[in-house]
Structure formats: C-alpha cells, structure tokens
Amino acid sequence: MPLLLNREKQDLDVILWDKETPCDREWLLKNAPGASALIVLVTDKVDAELLDAAGSKLRVVSTMSVGYEHIDAKEVAKRNLKLGYTPDVLTDAVADISIMLALMAGRNARETMTIVNDGRWPEYNWSPFLFCGRQLSASRSSTTRTAGFIGFGRIAQATLARLVPFGFTHCLYTSNPSSKPKPTRDSQLASTLRLQSIKRVDLATLAEESDVVFVLAPGGDETRNLVDVEFLRKMKKRAVLVNTSRGTLVDSDALATALREGWIWGAGLDVVAGEPKIAADHPLVKEPK
Amino acid sequence: MPLLLNREKQDLDVILWDKETPCDREWLLKNAPGASALIVLVTDKVDAELLDAAGSKLRVVSTMSVGYEHIDAKEVAKRNLKLGYTPDVLTDAVADISIMLALMAGRNARETMTIVNDGRWPEYNWSPFLFCGRQLSASRSSTTRTAGFIGFGRIAQATLARLVPFGFTHCLYTSNPSSKPKPTRDSQLASTLRLQSIKRVDLATLAEESDVVFVLAPGGDETRNLVDVEFLRKMKKRAVLVNTSRGTLVDSDALATALREGWIWGAGLDVVAGEPKIAADHPLVKEPK
Numbered sequence: 001m002p003l004l005l006n007r008e009k010q011d012l013d014v015i016l017w018d019k020e021t022p023c024d025r026e027w028l029l030k031n032a033p034g035a036s037a038l039i040v041l042v043t044d045k046v047d048a049e050l051l052d053a054a055g056s057k058l059r060v061v062s063t064m065s066v067g068y069e070h071i072d073a074k075e076v077a078k079r080n081l082k083l084g085y086t087p088d089v090l091t092d093a094v095a096d097i098s099i100m101l102a103l104m105a106g107r108n109a110r111e112t113m114t115i116v117n118d119g120r121w122p123e124y125n126w127s128p129f130l131f132c133g134r135q136l137s138a139s140r141s142s143t144t145r146t147a148g149f150i151g152f153g154r155i156a157q158a159t160l161a162r163l164v165p166f167g168f169t170h171c172l173y174t175s176n177p178s179s180k181p182k183p184t185r186d187s188q189l190a191s192t193l194r195l196q197s198i199k200r201v202d203l204a205t206l207a208e209e210s211d212v213v214f215v216l217a218p219g220g221d222e223t224r225n226l227v228d229v230e231f232l233r234k235m236k237k238r239a240v241l242v243n244t245s246r247g248t249l250v251d252s253d254a255l256a257t258a259l260r261e262g263w264i265w266g267a268g269l270d271v272v273a274g275e276p277k278i279a280a281d282h283p284l285v286k287e288p289k
Numbered sequence: 290m291p292l293l294l295n296r297e298k299q300d301l302d303v304i305l306w307d308k309e310t311p312c313d314r315e316w317l318l319k320n321a322p323g324a325s326a327l328i329v330l331v332t333d334k335v336d337a338e339l340l341d342a343a344g345s346k347l348r349v350v351s352t353m354s355v356g357y358e359h360i361d362a363k364e365v366a367k368r369n370l371k372l373g374y375t376p377d378v379l380t381d382a383v384a385d386i387s388i389m390l391a392l393m394a395g396r397n398a399r400e401t402m403t404i405v406n407d408g409r410w411p412e413y414n415w416s417p418f419l420f421c422g423r424q425l426s427a428s429r430s431s432t433t434r435t436a437g438f439i440g441f442g443r444i445a446q447a448t449l450a451r452l453v454p455f456g457f458t459h460c461l462y463t464s465n466p467s468s469k470p471k472p473t474r475d476s477q478l479a480s481t482l483r484l485q486s487i488k489r490v491d492l493a494t495l496a497e498e499s500d501v502v503f504v505l506a507p508g509g510d511e512t513r514n515l516v517d518v519e520f521l522r523k524m525k526k527r528a529v530l531v532n533t534s535r536g537t538l539v540d541s542d543a544l545a546t547a548l549r550e551g552w553i554w555g556a557g558l559d560v561v562a563g564e565p566k567i568a569a570d571h572p573l574v575k576e577p578k
Contacts, residue, residue: 092426096392096455103389110402117403119569137381165450166385280408 003039004031029053037062046071051079066090066155067246069220088154094216094270095158098244101268102212105240106134108266111288134238134265136212138167144196148210149173150203150226151217151245157189159214164193171198172206176217207234212242219246227251232258240266247273256283265289292328293320293343318342326351335360340368355379355444356535358509377443383505383559384447387533390557391501394529395423397555400577423527423554425501427456433485437499438462439492439515440506440534446478448503453482460487461495465506496523501531508535516540521547529555536562545572554578 004015015031017023022043032038032054040046042065051058051072061076062084076083104110115121138145145168149156152173160171171190186198203226206213213235217223227241227250235241241264243250252273258264266289272278278285293304304320306312311332321327321343329335331354340347340361350365351373365372393399404410427434434457438445441462449460460479475487492515495502502524506512516530516539524530530553532539541562547553555578561567567574 092428092456093424096425097396100389100392100396100398103385104393104398107386107389109389109393109398113399113402114406116567116574117399117569119567119574121565121567124565135382136385139381161454162451165453167381276410276413278405278408278410280406285405285408 003037004028004035005037005039036060039064040070041065042067042070044070046076048072048075051075051081060084066094067218067220069218069246091154091158094155094244095162097270098155098159098214098216098242099162101242101244101270102214102240103136105242105266105268105289106136108289114288134240136166138169143167144169145212146170146172146210148206148213150206150213150215150249151175152200153216155244156214156216159216160195160198161193163212164195169196171195172201172210173198174203174206174217175200176222203231204234207231208236210239211236212240215241215243215249216245217249219248223249225249225251225254227255229254229257232263235264237262238265240264240268242268244270247271247275252282252284256287259284259287259289292326293317293324294326294328325349328353329359330354331356331359333359335365337361337364340364340370349373355383356507356509358507358535380443380447383444383533384451386559387444387448387503387505387531388451390531390533390559391503391529392425394531394555394557394578395425397578403577423529425455427458432456433458434500435459435461435498437495437502439495439502439504439538440464441489442505444533445503445505448505449484449487450482453484458485460484461490461499462487463492463495463506464489465511492520493523496520497525499528500525501529504530504532504538505534506538508537512538514538514540514543516544518543518546521552524553526551527554529553529557531557533559536560536564541571541573545576548573548576548578 005012015035017027022041025045028044029050032050034057035054036057037060038046038054038058039062041063046061058079058081060082061071063071064086066085066087068083068085071083073083115124145166147160147163147168147170149160149171152175156173160168181200186200190196190198215227217226225248229251232254241250241255250273255267259267269284272282272284294301304324306316311330317333318339321339323346324343325346326349327335327339327343327347328351330352335350347368347370349371350360352360353375355374355376357372357374360372362372404413434455436449436452436457436459438449438460441464445462449457470489475489479485479487504516506515514537518540521543530544539562544556548556558573561571561573
C-alpha cells in the first residue's frame with residue numbers, strides 16, 4: 001500500500017508501495033500523476049496537493065480503514081471523485097478488543113501479568129482478594145451496569161450487544177451534534193438487546209453515569225481531546241475507560257494523571273496519540289493501570 | 290482465615306489466623322480442639338488428622354471456594370459433619386475472566402503488551418495486519434464457532450452465555466463419567482441461548498472440534514493432567530486453551546511445548562500447577578503465547 005491504479009484502455013497498471021514502512025510522501029507525489037485510483041492506508045495523507053498531483057484521470061480514492069480523517073473529504077468532493085472506505089470489515093474485531101480491554105482494565109491485567117513475567121509471583125501468597133479488581137459483570141450486590149459510548153456507530157452497537165450477557169442494563173451515548181436524535185431506533189434497539197434503556201446524552205452526563213466509557217468516535221480535529229481533564233474528573237472513581245478508535249480523542253497527559261491519582265479505576269487502550277512513537281517513559285506506559 | 294468457631298452456650302468464640310500468609314498447619318492443629326466449626330481456604334488441607342484434632346464438638350466444615358478438593362469429603366461424611374462451600378459467589382467473576390483470557394490468547398495480548406512495556410513500539414510501523422491474531426468472534430468468512438468446555442457447571446454455562454453475541458454457534462462439553470447425560474437440559478439451554486447445538490462428547494472429540502477450549506472442571510486427582518500431550522495434539526492449530534479452574538488439570542510442560550511448536554494458537558491461564566511458585570524461568574512464563 002498505497003496502490004496507484006492507472007487505467008489505460010482495458011489494462012490495469014498497478015503501482016505499489018511494497019515496503020513495510022509507511023509510504024514515503026515524495027514517492028507518492030511522484031507516482032500519482034495519471035492514476036485513476038488511489039488506494040491508501042491511515043498513514044497516507046490525501047490532500048489537495050496529492051489530488052492535484054494525480055491529475056484529471058483520478059476517479060476514486062479509497063482507504064483501507066473505517067476512519068477517513070487522513071483524507072480531505074471536501075477536496076475529494078470538489079473534484080467529483082468517489083471516496084471509498086471499509087466500514088464493516090473490522091466491526092467484530094474492534095468490538096472484541098473493546099470487551100477485552102474493558103475486562104483487562106477492570107481486573108488489573110497489566111499489573112498482574114508484569115508480576116508474573118518478572119518472576120515475582122512467588123512473593124505473593126494466595127488470599128481471597130489478591131489481585132482482585134473491578135468486576136465487569138453486574139452482581140447480586142450491584143445489579144445494574146451502564147455502558148457509555150462516545151460515538152454510537154456499528155462498532156459501538158456490536159460492543160453493546162456483547163455486553164448484554166455481562167448483565168449490562170443501561171446504555172448512554174453521545175453523537176456528532178449535527179446528527180439528528182433517533183429515539184425510535186434507540187428504543188427498538190434497547191428492546192432487541194433486552195436493555196432497560198438506550199439514551200443519547202451530553203458528554204458530562206455520559207462521564208458521570210457510565211461504569212465503562214468506550215471511545216468509538218472518528219478521529220480528526222473535531223473530536224481531539226474529547227476525553228480531557230474535565231471529562232475524567234467527572235467519571236466515577238470505579239469506572240474504566242476504553243479507547244479503540246483513535247488516540248487523538250484522549251488527552252494522554254490528563255489520562256496518566258487520572259490513573260496515577262485514582263480519579264478512575266483503569267484504562268484499556270488500543271490506540272495512543274502519537275503512536276507508534278510511544279517509548280517506555282511515555283506517561284501512559286508508566287501507569288500500571 | 291481459617292476461622293475456628295467454638296460455641297459454648299450462646300456465645301461464639303472466634304479464633305482467627307489473621308496473617309496474610311497461608312495458615313500454618315501446626316497452628317491449625319493446635320487451635321482446632323473444641324471447635325464447632327472450621328472455616329477454611331483452598332490453602333488449608335482438611336483431613337482425618339485435622340478432624341480428629343478438632344474433636345467431637347465439630348459440626349461444620351466450610352470453605353471459601355467453589356472447589357473443595359483440599360477437603361477429604363469422605364472423612365467429613367463419616368463424621369456426619371456438614372460441609373459448606375461457596376458455589377455461586379464467583380460464577381460471574383470467573384466467567385468474565387474466562388472471556389477475557391480467550392480474547393487475550395487470540396489477540397497476542399501478552400506479546401504486544403510486552404513490546405509496549407519495553408518501549409519497543411517505535412520499532413514497529415503500523416500496517417494493516419500488524420500484531421493481528423485470531424478473532425474470537427465469528428466472521429463473514431468463518432461463520433460458525435464452537436466452544437468446548439471441560440466441565441459444564443454454573444461457570445461454564447455463564448461463560449457460554451457471554452459467548453453468544455460473539456457469534457458462537459455450537460457448544461461441546463465433557464462431564465464426570467459417573468454423571469447422567471442431560472439431553473433435555475442441553476437442548477433447552479441451546480434454545481434459550483439461541484445456539485445451534487449443545488452436546489456432551491468425549492475428550493478427544495472436544496479437543497478436535499473446539500475453537501476455544503475452556504477448562505472449568507474441579508481439581509483433584511481424578512482430573513489431573515486431563516489436558517496433556519495427547520489432548521493438545523488433537524486440538525485445532527488455530528484454537529486457544531483457557532484455564533480458569535485449577536492448574537492441576539493442565540500439564541504445564543506439555544502446554545509449553547504445544548505453544549512453542551505451534552500445535553495450538555495460544556493459551557490464557559488464570560491458574561498454573563504449583564502456583565504461586567512460578568518463577569520467570571517457568572516453561573509457561575517463557576512462552577509469549
């Protein structure tokens with residue numbers, strides 16, 4: 001990747017960046033001219049400069065990702081190009097990882113695995129509550145569970161469905177402010193999943209009332225640092241945060257402070273702002289939770 | 290723990306081992322005489338010697354655990370004592386951990402977390418299949434999933450319920466050979482959970498046909514090393530093994546070989562035979578999978 005397809009008559013001419021490193025920008029600009037299609041990854045920025053370089057034969061831009069914040073959609077539209085993306089391919093995969101990270105963050109998986117890996121398990125005597133953390137499932141003494149979703153698309157809904165047999169009873173979500181409320185869809189979905197309620201709320205209510213917050217909104221400038229000091233301060237002390245969308249939605253420094261000072265119980269992160277440049281001394285890598 | 294209760298008239302006299310280390314055997318034998326109840330943990334062996342030491346006032350032995358392989362039940366019955374245990378307290382907790390470990394084993398969680406912890410993430414460039422592993426959920430290209438349970442009690446059934454929205458379609462299980470088959474219960478449960486089938490099978494069939502094998506049977510001599518070289522050799526290459534019951538059911542050396550040589554995809558272990566004496570050079574700690 002990227003693939004640059006030049007279609008002359010009926011033949012397809014494929015120009016492929018075949019190295020394992022992200023595609024070199026200069027190579028891309030140099031090879032784009034005459035392409036009828038650009039097939040890119042999240043690491044390739046598609047902007048006016050690249051589209052101009054490709055020229056008038058370009059018909060399609062497609063990205064192998066759910067998100068397309070690396071593509072300037074306005075510039076694509078202005079040129080009457082088709083924009084392709086891969087919305088449903090990873091739905092189940094990301095929903096799986098979201099559940100995994102919610103469980104791991106609650107149960108201190110990172111802390112306990114480090115103890116075992118370092119050979120320090122023998123220092124611990126078994127006792128009934130050793131290494132225990134927060135239970136994801138509802139229990140007899142705590143019979144309700146509220147899942148909060150920042151962004152409520154396909155992946156969020158697939159994640160919610162997986163939470164039902166864990167005893168989740170309520171769902172809160174936030175959406176892009178410009179999108180219309182869907183109360184009928186919400187109540188139908190609640191009934192299908194046998195949840196007591198699914199409600200669209202503001203960010204503050206979501207932070208205050210959720211037992212687990214899943215960040216599953218698109219990246220880009222509009223959602224940058226949605227999870228910041230203010231949001232984390234409002235969360236329940238025993239709640240966990242899971243981010244399986246884009247690292248840019250969460251303020252890493254604020255989250256590191258929240259974990260260190262116990263504002264929240266833990267966090268499960270599949271993405272971090274600035275990845276893969278995340279060294280061992282990154283503030284989040286240093287937090288066992 | 291243990292608590293030794295001496296009931297004289299209406300008062301309760303409580304003798305408590307209040308250290309964090311497992312209860313000292315000599316202390317237990319010395320303090321047992323005259324107790325009307327023994328409340329113990331899995332680390333306390335309850336045998337003829339201890340019961341004799343307690344003497345004729347003893348009425349009840351109770352353990353704070355689901356399993357009671359550390360208690361000689363025959364000796365307890367012979368003396369007409371009541372035996373207490375805590376069967377349902379941890380059902381949801383263990384089911385949660387079982388799902389977590391199935392997800393982690395499939396997705397190489399241990400390997401990737403080690404890379405991040407060691408500060409080696411910057412060495413990896415993002416690519417679409419980087420760090421990918423086996424997806425727990427069914428997918429369009431692979432539409433069925435079979436869960437196998439060694440032991441099919443409350444925890445196994447709670448785990449199975451959680452797997453349904455992950456697209457699991459079939460369930461196989463093995464039971465204690467002396468227990469009666471329950472085909473009606475099985476078909477009712479399959480219908481409630483909307484599974485295509487739930488079937489009791491022999492150990493070889495379970496190994497051969499399961500995508501995930503959950504070990505959830507009691508410990509003790511009868512189930513020792515049920516998961517051995519022969520079992521692991523029969524498993525699918527892309528299957529994972531999860532043990533959240535007792536370490537004694539799995540032959541650790543055989544499992545380490547299976548992981549190293551790729552007989553199976555990975556393993557998620559909440560328990561290991563001999564724990565907590567598991568050092569960094571234990572064969573299983575050395576296996577990234």
